[in-house]
Amino acid sequence: MPLRYTLRQLEYFVAVGETGSIAAASQQVNVSSPSISAGISQLEEELGVKLFVRYHAQGLTPTLAGRKLLDQAQTVLRQAAAMRDLAGDLSGSIRGPLAVGCLSTFAQIVLPGLRRSFIEQYSEVRISQIEADQAEIFGMLRQARIDLALTYDLDLPNDLRFFPILDLPPTVALSETHPLAHLPAVSIHELAPYPMVLLDLPLSADYFLSFFVKAGLRANIAERTRDMAVMRSLVANGFGYSIVNVRPLHDVAPDGKPLRFIPLTGQQRPMRLGVLVSEGTERTQLHKAFMKHAETWIAAHQGRLLGVKA
Structure with a gap:
């Protein structure tokens, strides 16, 4: 039976x-x-x-x-997912469900607009999204809970494949009254004595703190938060500076207080934004279409991601 x-x-x-x-x-x-x-x-x-x-x-x-x-x-x-993808390849159509993960630090700036642009071009695709930290993204890809992810090249494992799109250099966020806010750029040595508001996400925190370790310094961590919006408000209210890679388009914290963003000098490794997939999935028509669209969309909006005013 x-x-x-x-x-x-x-x-x-x-x-x-x-x-x-x-x-x-x-x-x-x-x-x-x-x-x-x-x-x-x-x-x-x-x-x-x-x-x-x-x-x-x-x-x-x-x-x-x-x-x-x-x-x-x-x-x-x-x-079953592989069979669905194969059917799409054989028919030459771009259709079906697509589960997209995105690093929570920049999801609000990138993912909604990219989704809208993609489904306007491919109306038969149904996209679902989930925001997560880097370690969670690795797990969801391995468990096939998501098809691909928009993320950074942070501590990437060998069983996943990364397609880079855009380099995002580190930038220092300060309140307008911070003693260093008047400078055109700032170094790690200048920052080290001052309190820091650390964006305390898995792997991301290690990336930011590596700047100090490389310089033989220790960061003066005064506050920790896993929320980008909370971090910006803490900085704007004078609790310390922070370091980011994606700037908001407007130099204002969520509570309305002003922020200042200035470049971090030295040979600091940029974050590389791109698409992360399980090995082999990039060969499907749907994945190829989304990855190509993401590359085009991000390139067209790189000024927003870098905080460049129009």
Whole structure:
């Protein structure tokens, strides 16, 4: 008798297995919690095994059978995605779903406009997006939760492939009353004695602090935040300077206070913005179309990313 489970049920199963709860899985796949619960129950009935054990304090934990089937379900979903991509290649059409990840530090500046421009050209493509830090992006690509990601060339692993688009040099953000704000440019040695507001994201923080290590100095970290908007407001209110690679178009913090951005001198490595993919996925028509469009769109908007006024 043939099995009658669906790819959608497998998607729910994998989402719950990865997140550990129906509520978190609901947010991940953008489907209501009752629908996911029903899908899991139907899948358990069809397969004849219990997939999860519920612990009130820990959420849902896969059973022994559930863990084994979870690996197989992930493989089936990857193969189904590959089949979809192959069909698109054979038909020569650019269509279907595309899950795009983006580094959270610049997602608000890049991704919405790029998405809108792409779907206006390719109306049969359905894009979903997720913002994450660099380590999370690596994991989502490996788990096939996203098809590709817009990110930096930070600590890239060998099993992922990066296509560079634009170099973004480091820039210092200061309040207008900061003692260094009048300078046309500033060095690491000049910054080191002053309090720093560190954008404390995985790998990004190490990148910023490497400037000081290379110069034999220690950064005077006064504040840490994982939020770009909070960082800008802390700087504008005099809690310290910060270092960024993508400048806002307007030199104003979210709370309305003014900011000043000046170049960081020395041979500091720029961040290289580009597209990161799992090996081989760049060969599909949909991926090729998005990557080419991203390259064109980012090149056309590089002034905005570098903070150059029109």
